[in-house]
Amino acid sequence: MLNFDRVVKSFGPKQVLNELSFAVRPGELYGFCGANGAGKTTAMRIALGVHDADSGVVTIDGRPIDADLRAQIGYMPEERGLYAKMRPIDQLVYLAKLSGVRADEASRRAAEWIERLGVVMSPKDPLEKLSLGNQQKVQLIAALMAEPRVLVLDEPFSGLDPVAVDAMADVLLEQARNGIPVLFSSHQLDLVDRLCDRIGIIRGGRIVAEGTVGELRAKVAGRLLQISLQGAEAGWPESVPGVRRVDDHDGLVSFELSDGTDPDDVLDAVRRLGRIEHFGWRNPSLSDIFREAVTA
Known part of the structure; x- marks a missing residue:
């Protein structure tokens, strides 16, 4: 060893x-x-x-x-x-x-x-x-x-x-x-x-x-959301409260929840911005884990 x-x-x-x-x-x-x-x-x-x-x-x-x-x-x-x-x-x-x-x-x-x-x-x-x-x-x-x-x-x-x-x-x-x-x-x-x-x-x-x-x-799970909207204005991810935008791939935007943010509140906020095509937890990648560890 x-x-x-x-x-x-x-x-x-x-x-x-x-x-x-x-x-x-x-x-x-x-x-x-x-x-x-x-x-x-x-x-x-x-x-x-x-x-x-x-x-x-x-x-x-x-x-x-x-x-x-x-x-x-x-x-x-x-x-x-x-x-x-x-x-x-x-x-x-x-x-x-x-x-x-x-x-x-x-x-x-x-x-x-x-x-x-x-x-x-x-x-x-x-x-x-x-x-x-x-x-x-x-x-x-x-x-x-x-x-x-x-x-x-x-x-x-x-x-x-x-x-x-x-x-x-x-x-x-x-x-x-x-x-x-x-x-x-x-x-x-x-x-x-x-x-x-x-x-x-x-x-x-x-x-x-x-x-x-x-x-x-497992330590990062439950903190990353993926959301896709139709009919939303350009730049809509910046209007979502209580989250930090992580990345955007083929219209599927990933957000990290801030401490204390309730995902239901995020859901209510994005409903007002457009039609929800996808809203769910993202399985964290090693890049997500790395980013979390080196920027905490």
């Missing part, structure tokens, strides 16, 4: 992590979500030893992460960290050897992963000749080469087409089925919803919402 226990980190006067605590269990895909600047990358870098925590501790199976444990973490940074002028297979083998994998075994693993993920390249191409999506695949392979004990991935699906997303998702699901704790951050909430066993939403350097999608959805 990968565990963050009350981790605090500041850079100068700015506190980035504020007693951050959460755990990623064996065999679990954990989606780490938050707005830009919320502290996701800093937390991951502390686990990897790039930054030191001011206080608190990150552990694997109860043991504080030292150099030996750090070598057992497969890490994929958001910024591509491989060598642009070097052939992908050469650097994959090199990085695996640094982790103690024999050269022949490293070559075998690299070739298998390149084939499995469908990395498109010519044998002599340096990394910089590959498309951004193929570079992203190579970056993931680098994280997998040493058969890590834990996976920590920062925006792994960025820049991938749908076919590549499916291939990478299958790999992460397989790793989790093999008992690996998998922590990944992403702004692609549809993927987080589809893949993750649990989700943690970070704001201001601490977890403000955590659980399965079902558990998180």
Whole structure:
């Protein structure tokens, strides 16, 4: 299990992590979500030893992460960290050897992963000749080469087409089925919803919402209304009292109820604005949950 226990980190006067605590269990895909600047990358870098925590501790199976444990973490940074002028297979083998994998075994693993993920390249191409999506695949392979004990991935699906997303998702699901704790951050909430066993939403350097999608959805349920009107004047959603407009899709307008607002009062108000075609509760999406958590 990968565990963050009350981790605090500041850079100068700015506190980035504020007693951050959460755990990623064996065999679990954990989606780490938050707005830009919320502290996701800093937390991951502390686990990897790039930054030191001011206080608190990150552990694997109860043991504080030292150099030996750090070598057992497969890490994929958001910024591509491989060598642009070097052939992908050469650097994959090199990085695996640094982790103690024999050269022949490293070559075998690299070739298998390149084939499995469908990395498109010519044998002599340096990394910089590959498309951004193929570079992203190579970056993931680098994280997998040493058969890590834990996976920590920062925006792994960025820049991938749908076919590549499916291939990478299958790999992460397989790793989790093999008992690996998998922590990944992403702004692609549809993927987080589809893949993750649990989700943690970070704001201001601490977890403000955590659980399965079902558990998180239950906390927001009963607060979102969907309304469709015929014959109403343009701009009618701004005339509805006691609600905040969330979005509008194909004439179906979603509203969040303000605290203390009775939905019957909203119903009475919209009746006066036009003919009601639809009025009902909306099942909250992960985007709704995220918005609620980061703006509360």
